Amino acid sequence: MIIKLGFIGAGTAGTALAVQLSQRGYPVVAVASRTFASAQGLAGKVPECQACEMPQQVADAAELVFITTPDDAIASVVAKLRWSAGKTVVHCSGAASLDVLETARQAGAQVGGFHPLQTFASAQQAIQNLPGSAFGIEAEGELLDRLAKMAQAMEGDWVQLQGEDKVLYHAAAVFACNYWITLIRVASELWEHFGADSSKAIKALMPLLRGTLLNVESVGLPNCLTGPIARGDLGTIEKHMAALEKEAPEFLALYRELGLHTIPVALGKGRVDDAGAEAMKKKLTTGA
Numbered sequence: 001m002i003i004k005l006g007f008i009g010a011g012t013a014g015t016a017l018a019v020q021l022s023q024r025g026y027p028v029v030a031v032a033s034r035t036f037a038s039a040q041g042l043a044g045k046v047p048e049c050q051a052c053e054m055p056q057q058v059a060d061a062a063e064l065v066f067i068t069t070p071d072d073a074i075a076s077v078v079a080k081l082r083w084s085a086g087k088t089v090v091h092c093s094g095a096a097s098l099d100v101l102e103t104a105r106q107a108g109a110q111v112g113g114f115h116p117l118q119t120f121a122s123a124q125q126a127i128q129n130l131p132g133s134a135f136g137i138e139a140e141g142e143l144l145d146r147l148a149k150m151a152q153a154m155e156g157d158w159v160q161l162q163g164e165d166k167v168l169y170h171a172a173a174v175f176a177c178n179y180w181i182t183l184i185r186v187a188s189e190l191w192e193h194f195g196a197d198s199s200k201a202i203k204a205l206m207p208l209l210r211g212t213l214l215n216v217e218s219v220g221l222p223n224c225l226t227g228p229i230a231r232g233d234l235g236t237i238e239k240h241m242a243a244l245e246k247e248a249p250e251f252l253a254l255y256r257e258l259g260l261h262t263i264p265v266a267l268g269k270g271r272v273d274d275a276g277a278e279a280m281k282k283k284l285t286t287g288a
C-alpha cells in the first residue's frame with residue numbers, strides 16, 4: 001500500500017527525498033518549513049504537493065511525515081505537533097536515535113529513522129546523488145518493510161540500525177566523506193608550497209581521486225592500497241617527513257597518524273613483512 005507522504009524541513013535532504021520519492025510513485029502531498037518560501041520552493045518541484053504555512057497542516061495531511069530539519073531542531077519541531085495512532089514520523093539524521101521522536105511515539109504514532117548515506121551539498125546535486133545511495137534504517141516490523149521498499153525504489157541498498165549503533169555509523173560516514181575532503185584540502189595546500197593555486201591542484205588531483213575510488217570499488221581493501229607504505233619504501237617516508245617538517249609542519253602529525261593506520265592495510269596486502277612494518281612504525285612514531 002502506497003501512503004501519502006509529507007515533509008517538514010525543505011532543505012537539501014528534504015527536497016531530494018521528496019523529488020525522488022514522488023518520481024517513483026509515492027504521493028508527496030504537503031510540505032512545511034521554517035520559512036514559507038522554502039516550502040514553496042520544494043512544492044514547486046513536486047507535482048500535487050501543497051506548500052503549507054504551518055507544520056501541523058503537514059502532520060494532518062500526510063500519513064508518513066519526514067522530519068528533514070537540522071538534527072538539533074527535530075525534537076522540538078516534533079514536540080510542538082499533534083500526533084495520533086495511524087501516523088508515522090520519520091527523521092533523516094544519521095546520528096540521532098529515535099529518542100528525538102519520543103513525543104510522537106507517546107501520542108501513538110509509529111516512529112523511524114531513514115538516513116540517506118550520501119552527501120548533499122545543494123538541492124539540485126542532492127536530487128542527482130540520491131538514487132543508488134545506501135540507507136541506514138532504524139525501524140521495526142511493518143515500518144522497516146515500508147522504508148526498505150522506499151530505499152529499493154530509489155535503487156539503494158539499506159542496512160538496519162539499532163539506536164545505540166547510530167553514532168558510530170555516523171562517525172564512519174564522517175571519516176569516509178567529510179575527513180576525505182579535509183585530506184584533499186591538505187593535499188591542495190601542499191601544492192601551494194610549490195606555487196600552484198588550489199584550483200589547479202584540485203583539477204590535477206581529480207583523476208587521482210577518481211582512480212582511487214575505482215580501485216576501492218573494483219579491487220577492494222586491502223589490495224587497492226598503493227604508495228610508499230604499501231611498498232615499504234622507508235626512504236620515501238623519511239623524505240616526506242623531512243619535507244613536511246620544513247615546509248608544512250602543521251601537517252606532520254597528521255601524516256604520521258595516517259601512516260600508522262595505513263601499515264595494517266599494507267600488511268594485509270602482503271607486499272610488506274612484519275620487519276618492514278615495524279621499521280615504518282618506528283620511523284613514523286619516533287622519526288628514527
Ligand SMILES: NC(=O)c1ccc[n+]([C@@H]2O[C@H](COP(=O)([O-])OP(=O)(O)OC[C@H]3O[C@@H](n4cnc5c(N)ncnc54)[C@H](OP(=O)(O)O)[C@@H]3O)[C@@H](O)[C@H]2O)c1
Nearest residue numbers: 009010011012013033034035038068069070092093119120
Ligand atoms: N546534507 C546532507 O548531506 C545530509 C545527508 C543525510 C542526511 N541528512 C539529514 O537530513 C536532515 C536535514 O539536513 P539538510 O542538510 O537537508 O539541512 P538543510 O539543508 O539545512 O535544510 C534544513 C531545512 O529545515 C528547515 N528548518 C530549520 N529549522 C526548522 C524548524 N524549526 N521548523 C521547520 N523547518 C525548519 C530549514 O528551513 P528554511 O529553509 O525554511 O529556513 C531548511 O530548509 C538532517 O537531519 C541531516 O542530518 C543530511
